[in-house]
Amino acid sequence: MPSVPISRLPTRDPGTRARNDKRERILDAAIKVFAKSGYHGSRISDIAREAGIAYGLVYHYFKNKEEILGSIFEQRWGGFLDALEGIAGERTSAEDRLVSVAGLMLSAYRVRPDWVKVLVIEIQRSSRFAEPGQLRAVGQLFEVVRRILRDGQESGELRRDLDPAIACYVFLGALELAMTSLVLRIVEIDESTAEGRDHYGKVARTVVEIFLHGLAAGRPR
Amino acid sequence: MPSVPISRLPTRDPGTRARNDKRERILDAAIKVFAKSGYHGSRISDIAREAGIAYGLVYHYFKNKEEILGSIFEQRWGGFLDALEGIAGERTSAEDRLVSVAGLMLSAYRVRPDWVKVLVIEIQRSSRFAEPGQLRAVGQLFEVVRRILRDGQESGELRRDLDPAIACYVFLGALELAMTSLVLRIVEIDESTAEGRDHYGKVARTVVEIFLHGLAAGRPR
Amino acid sequence: MPSVPISRLPTRDPGTRARNDKRERILDAAIKVFAKSGYHGSRISDIAREAGIAYGLVYHYFKNKEEILGSIFEQRWGGFLDALEGIAGERTSAEDRLVSVAGLMLSAYRVRPDWVKVLVIEIQRSSRFAEPGQLRAVGQLFEVVRRILRDGQESGELRRDLDPAIACYVFLGALELAMTSLVLRIVEIDESTAEGRDHYGKVARTVVEIFLHGLAAGRPR
Amino acid sequence: MPSVPISRLPTRDPGTRARNDKRERILDAAIKVFAKSGYHGSRISDIAREAGIAYGLVYHYFKNKEEILGSIFEQRWGGFLDALEGIAGERTSAEDRLVSVAGLMLSAYRVRPDWVKVLVIEIQRSSRFAEPGQLRAVGQLFEVVRRILRDGQESGELRRDLDPAIACYVFLGALELAMTSLVLRIVEIDESTAEGRDHYGKVARTVVEIFLHGLAAGRPR
DNA sequence: CATGAATGAGAATTCATTCAT
DNA sequence: GATGAATGAATTCTCATTCAT
Numbered sequence: 001m002p003s004v005p006i007s008r009l010p011t012r013d014p015g016t017r018a019r020n021d022k023r024e025r026i027l028d029a030a031i032k033v034f035a036k037s038g039y040h041g042s043r044i045s046d047i048a049r050e051a052g053i054a055y056g057l058v059y060h061y062f063k064n065k066e067e068i069l070g071s072i073f074e075q076r077w078g079g080f081l082d083a084l085e086g087i088a089g090e091r092t093s094a095e096d097r098l099v100s101v102a103g104l105m106l107s108a109y110r111v112r113p114d115w116v117k118v119l120v121i122e123i124q125r126s127s128r129f130a131e132p133g134q135l136r137a138v139g140q141l142f143e144v145v146r147r148i149l150r151d152g153q154e155s156g157e158l159r160r161d162l163d164p165a166i167a168c169y170v171f172l173g174a175l176e177l178a179m180t181s182l183v184l185r186i187v188e189i190d191e192s193t194a195e196g197r198d199h200y201g202k203v204a205r206t207v208v209e210i211f212l213h214g215l216a217a218g219r220p221r
Numbered sequence: 222m223p224s225v226p227i228s229r230l231p232t233r234d235p236g237t238r239a240r241n242d243k244r245e246r247i248l249d250a251a252i253k254v255f256a257k258s259g260y261h262g263s264r265i266s267d268i269a270r271e272a273g274i275a276y277g278l279v280y281h282y283f284k285n286k287e288e289i290l291g292s293i294f295e296q297r298w299g300g301f302l303d304a305l306e307g308i309a310g311e312r313t314s315a316e317d318r319l320v321s322v323a324g325l326m327l328s329a330y331r332v333r334p335d336w337v338k339v340l341v342i343e344i345q346r347s348s349r350f351a352e353p354g355q356l357r358a359v360g361q362l363f364e365v366v367r368r369i370l371r372d373g374q375e376s377g378e379l380r381r382d383l384d385p386a387i388a389c390y391v392f393l394g395a396l397e398l399a400m401t402s403l404v405l406r407i408v409e410i411d412e413s414t415a416e417g418r419d420h421y422g423k424v425a426r427t428v429v430e431i432f433l434h435g436l437a438a439g440r441p442r
Numbered sequence: 443m444p445s446v447p448i449s450r451l452p453t454r455d456p457g458t459r460a461r462n463d464k465r466e467r468i469l470d471a472a473i474k475v476f477a478k479s480g481y482h483g484s485r486i487s488d489i490a491r492e493a494g495i496a497y498g499l500v501y502h503y504f505k506n507k508e509e510i511l512g513s514i515f516e517q518r519w520g521g522f523l524d525a526l527e528g529i530a531g532e533r534t535s536a537e538d539r540l541v542s543v544a545g546l547m548l549s550a551y552r553v554r555p556d557w558v559k560v561l562v563i564e565i566q567r568s569s570r571f572a573e574p575g576q577l578r579a580v581g582q583l584f585e586v587v588r589r590i591l592r593d594g595q596e597s598g599e600l601r602r603d604l605d606p607a608i609a610c611y612v613f614l615g616a617l618e619l620a621m622t623s624l625v626l627r628i629v630e631i632d633e634s635t636a637e638g639r640d641h642y643g644k645v646a647r648t649v650v651e652i653f654l655h656g657l658a659a660g661r662p663r
Numbered sequence: 664m665p666s667v668p669i670s671r672l673p674t675r676d677p678g679t680r681a682r683n684d685k686r687e688r689i690l691d692a693a694i695k696v697f698a699k700s701g702y703h704g705s706r707i708s709d710i711a712r713e714a715g716i717a718y719g720l721v722y723h724y725f726k727n728k729e730e731i732l733g734s735i736f737e738q739r740w741g742g743f744l745d746a747l748e749g750i751a752g753e754r755t756s757a758e759d760r761l762v763s764v765a766g767l768m769l770s771a772y773r774v775r776p777d778w779v780k781v782l783v784i785e786i787q788r789s790s791r792f793a794e795p796g797q798l799r800a801v802g803q804l805f806e807v808v809r810r811i812l813r814d815g816q817e818s819g820e821l822r823r824d825l826d827p828a829i830a831c832y833v834f835l836g837a838l839e840l841a842m843t844s845l846v847l848r849i850v851e852i853d854e855s856t857a858e859g860r861d862h863y864g865k866v867a868r869t870v871v872e873i874f875l876h877g878l879a880a881g882r883p884r
Numbered sequence: 885c886a887t888g889a890a891t892g893a894g895a896a897t898t899c900a901t902t903c904a905t
Numbered sequence: 906g907a908t909g910a911a912t913g914a915a916t917t918c919t920c921a922t923t924c925a926t
Contacts, residue, residue: 480701652825658820
């Protein structure tokens with residue numbers, strides 16, 4: 001897996017951090033709490049405690065619980081998509097770019113597992129998800145991958161007999177469940193061994209390998 | 222995709238239906254409501270209204286909200302796993318069995334998309350998920366697929382250089398996201414064409430094809 | 443002051459009382475509490491305690507605090523207006539009808555001072571007052587009196603050189619402040635004397651007397 | 664209606680205005696906001712926004728919300744009462760003085776309708792109303808009018824067979840409702856005609872005319 | 885003086901659960 | 906079994922008041 005620079009991950013502008021310190025802390029805390037208990041299962045007071053601030057202050061920065069979720073989506077997802085778009089626009093092979101996307105997503109999950117959980121699980125349930133903007137934003141993730149696949153098909157690098165949209169699901173779905181499994185600790189990772197510490201890299205490599213060359217025997221490379 | 226008999230899908234025993242009519246209606250309604258709003262976001266009154274009964278009656282059949290979720294899990298997931306186990310135990314090729322699994326899952330999703338959503342999203346968050354029984358039950362899904370993959374590796378049908386556990390994610394994740402996309406209607410399906418109506422079948426075939434033979438060009442079969 | 447039968451005062455249908463017992467009790471309690479502390483100054487828990495019920499039950503019958511106020515207006519004011527309309531339609535002299543109106547209003551105030559206070563003071567502040575229906579309803583009170591005055595002017599019983607609309611204010615305003623003063627206890631009433639006990643009657647008689655014949659000396663009747 | 668010099672209306676001392684500019688702006692803003700939403704329904708931030716200052720500053724000038732209401736009362740009501748006392752002490756006929764009082768009140772209402780609304784509606788609800796001082800202050804308005812009426816009765820100008828206290832209600836109540844109606848716009852005023860523009864004057868004249876000589880026909884003057 | 889972030893007590897509202905009918 | 910009224914703990918949301926800058 002090519003190293004994915006952390007700078008590609010969505011981050012906050014450190015310059016404005018001082019001013020929006022509390023607001024950021026609330027968002028960070030909300031992500032953590034939502035990820036653990038779900039949107040409906042989380043209380044504002046949990047978020048406030050997690051952020052280390054007074055309860056009422058949450059309402060100084062956000063109109064209500066719903067707006068917190070919306071802000072998470074806009075800020076985190078936006079940065080994430082920017083990084084993805086950058087990868088999609090690179091002039092390298094489809095394989096390289098897919099590896100980059102896998103690496104970015106797994107990195108994101110490794111660095112900020114809660115972000116991805118909330119983005120994937122909660123946002124879709126929120127009423128705001130009905131808003132075209134959010135649905136579109138989710139669709140952009142698919143669009144980025146679909147563009148890479150179509151590029152590969154046009155250049156002859158990828159098979160043309162398979163629907164790129166469905167191939168999209170295979171690729172993103174594989175990544176998504178891999179990430180979920182890691183977070184749910186369905187698979188034990190032994191961080192004391194080198195192999196355990198590189199688990200994420202191994203997952204990324206395996207996913208792309210299967211995606212490109214299949215699990216069937218007879219064609220090892 | 223081999224046709225998957227509906228009988229394999231988890232169903233209720235028609236013999237006891239008369240007796241437990243209301244109970245079943247509550248469970249069905251709960252699945253629908255949980256799928257839409259999440260466990261915490263759903264109210265007992267929503268479930269009762271969906272079931273067409275007085276909400277006090279819910280407490281006649283279930284001790285509390287939690288028990289409704291638990292019952293959903295046991296009844297729906299149990300039947301689903303039974304069907305999966307049956308597939309895994311067949312003495313056919315790994316490929317055939319994977320196609321069967323994909324077909325079963327997509328059938329389940331097509332017939333009862335809410336079941337899968339609730340099973341996947343809600344159960345894990347429930348406090349009961351801490352119970353070893355439920356964690357184990359979810360793990361069984363992975364175990365079934367893992368067994369098929371290991372069988373294939375041992376027989377030489379599948380590559381041995383890739384971790385079967387990770388391959389599991391690729392396979393199940395691809396299916397899962399494909400299903401989610403179908404339900405979220407991220408992809409437009411044109412039901413007016415034959416191809417549109419067979420979208421599920423096409424998805425199943427494509428997923429297995431990619432999973433087994435990869436998307437890279439040069440090795441068409 | 444002609445006796446004003448209590449039956450003219452707005453009342454609830456005793457037949458439906460059993461069914462809507464609690465709802466009525468909540469409205470009655472709300473009137474009492476609103477009259478004492480004002481709408482904004484009143485808590486739902488105050489109303490519930492006054493009604494002798496759990497405060498959650500208030501939300502079983504009313505969507506929120508605002509709806510309670512709206513219901514008060516519709517039920518109480520409607521009955522009151524009906525009684526007034528009845529008086530206005532009588533075929534007696536304007537003087538008789540004015541005395542009846544004064545008597546009705548003072549009776550209402552004596553029997554249900556809280557009703558009038560809430561109707562007069564709170565409703566106008568409520569956002570619902572902006573609704574044309576409510577503004578119109580208040581206007582009806584003026585319309586009833588104006589009709590009586592115009593009848594009297596046309597029949598020659600009343601002077602035609604004064605604006606009936608303004609005369610309306612004089613009449614209703616006199617009654618209104620008289621009632622307010624009584625409630626605010628700005629005037630001490632000695633209930634131990636016959637005169638004190640007939641204070642309301644005296645007020646009604648005096649108001650109409652001044653309104654019709656003036657306070658200036660030289661024209662006693 | 665004799666012209667009522669504006670100087671009689673309660674005003675702020677222009678000399679101290681520079682120093683207490685902000686304080687005055689807060690009081691003015693509070694009156695406007697209280698008049699619209701009531702004391703309990705108004706927020707400090709509303710007052711601050713209306714005054715165009717930071718809401719923290721309100722607490723620099725006033726101990727708390729309650730004190731704002733108290734200050735309004737003392738400053739506005741005090742000046743108003745002074746003017747009334749001046750009228751009551753004049754050595755003219757009762758009729759002239761009543762016309763002056765009506766003119767003063769209507770002028771006040773025309774120039775500062777919010778003052779009167781707050782004074783009349785809110786003060787009585789304030790907890791400070793329990794204080795004898797404020798109750799007494801409200802009573803002074805009645806006392807002033809009552810004194811004029813008693814003077815007129817003693818001099819033979821007014822009828823002695825009617826209770827001066829009740830006559831007070833008639834007079835002040837007529838004025839009060841006339842003012843309220845004007846503010847609530849229950850009556851349409853056509854500002855395009857001379858009569859419309861003099862509506863206040865007409866109201867004052869009509870109120871006093873009815874109060875003194877009655878609406879009954881046969882005794883026109 | 886000014887500002888507005890920060891606090892937290894208090895009130896509104898929700899909703900799981902109980903219970904009388 | 907069936908109903909939905911009744912309860913009140915839990916939570917969201919509001920806003921007067923304080924306080925650091």
